[in-house]
Amino acid sequence: SQTIHQWPATLVQPVGSPLSLECTVEGTSNPNLYWYRQAAGRGLQLLFYSVGIGQISSEVPQNLSASRPQDRQFILSSKKLLLSDSGFYLCALGLGSSYNEQFFGPGTRLTVL
Amino acid sequence: GQQLNQSPQSMFIQEGEDVSMNCTSSSIFNTWLWYKQEPGEGPVLLIALYKAGELTSNGRLTAQFGITRKDSFLNISASIPSDVGIYFCAGLTDSWGKLQFGAGTQVVVTP
Numbered sequence: 001s002q003t004i005h006q007w008p009a010t011l012v013q014p015v016g017s018p019l020s021l022e023c024t025v026e027g028t029s030n031p032n033l034y035w036y037r038q039a040a041g042r043g044l045q046l047l048f049y050s051v052g053i054g055q056i057s058s059e060v061p062q063n064l065s066a067s068r069p070q071d072r073q074f075i076l077s078s079k080k081l082l083l084s085d086s087g088f089y090l091c092a093l094g095l096g097s098s099y100n101e102q103f104f105g106p107g108t109r110l111t112v113l
Numbered sequence: 114g115q116q117l118n119q120s121p122q123s124m125f126i127q128e129g130e131d132v133s134m135n136c137t138s139s140s141i142f143n144t145w146l147w148y149k150q151e152p153g154e155g156p157v158l159l160i161a162l163y164k165a166g167e168l169t170s171n172g173r174l175t176a177q178f179g180i181t182r183k184d185s186f187l188n189i190s191a192s193i194p195s196d197v198g199i200y201f202c203a204g205l206t207d208s209w210g211k212l213q214f215g216a217g218t219q220v221v222v223t224p
Contacts, residue, residue, distance in 0.1 A: 004155075032210050042199065044156070044214040051209065059211070090155050099210025100144040100163065102203075104155035 002027035004105035006091050012111045019064075019078040021108050023091030026072065032094035033074040034102070035066055037087045044090065050074060086112045119202050119215025126192055127223055134200060134218040135186040142204030145178050145185040146212065151198045159200075160187070192222050 003026040013019060025031060035047045046059045048066035056066050063082050067075045074091055091105040119136045126132055136145070144163055148156035160171050162178035162185060169176055175188045185204075189196055202215040 034210070034212075042217045044201070044203075044212075046211055049209060049211060057209075094210035098143070098205065098208040100146075100205050101158065101161055102146065102210060102212060103158060104148075107153075107155045109153070 002031075002093055002095070002103060004091055004093055004103060006089075006105040006108050008108060009106065010109045010111075012113060013081050014113055015083055016080050019076070019081050019085070019110070021076040021089055021110070023074040023076075023105060024072055025074075025093050028072075028093065028095065030071060032099045033068065034092040034094065035074065035076050036090040036092060036104075038090060038107075039087045048076070081112045083112050086110055117202060117204060117213050117215040119218055121218055122216070123219040123221070125221045125223065128192060128194060130192055132189040132192055132196070132220055133186060134202075135184060136202035136204070136215045137184040138204060138213075139183070141182040142206070142213075143182070144205035145176070146203040146205070147174075147176050147185070147187045148201045148203065149198045150201065150217075156201060189220070192220075194222050194224065196220055197222050 005024045007022045034049045036044045038044045050056050050068040064078050089108045092102045095101045117136050117138050146161050147159045150156040160176040165182045166180050167178040173190045199217040199219050201217045203212040
């Protein structure tokens with residue numbers, strides 16, 4: 001079965017600093033991968049999705065970017081963090097027909113001060 | 114854009130009671146998913162529904178895909194303390210796997 005790893009688990013960063021969050025998956029090949037953000041424990045918002053290496057689609061305009069340098073690696077980045085970037089970031093893996101089963105990683109709690 | 118309305122926002126119930134929550138949308142979905150999230154963790158997939166009218170169970174959980182494809186409900190029977198958490202519905206919007214989430218229902222179970 002598939003496994004999703006996210007690193008780090010928690011992060012506290014000052015405003016204006018860069019960001020790099022990593023998601024890696026095991027147990028599957030050529031998956032669709034997704035980054036979601038969750039604010040205040042409710043409401044997941046899709047930020048990016050990727051259907052393959054180097055292929056990134058952005059869902060909302062924002063201060064963040066994503067990259068997929070390897071099939072099973074998905075990275076969320078920012079050059080300069082804003083206070084509003086605080087939240088719980090979740091990586092997800094899509095499987096099945098039309099990727100209609102999605103499984104989430106353990107998440108990264110980001111606090112921007 | 115599409116919006117999912119999930120209700121109730123929260124529920125405080127006694128152990129042994131049944132729980133019911135639902136999601137409605139102004140648009141049609143091809144798939145409904147129900148997740149449970151505990152504090153500090155990622156959501157865990159509970160039930161996936163793929164056809165209008167489909168009724169699926171997973172232990173004490175039962176979910177249905179509405180006939181109009183615009184709604185879904187989740188029931189939890191005979192609740193226990195470990196049912197505590199936030200339950201989310203999600204609808205699949207397209208063939209790329211993009212999910213639209215409800216705002217969640219927080220369930221609190223008291224002994």
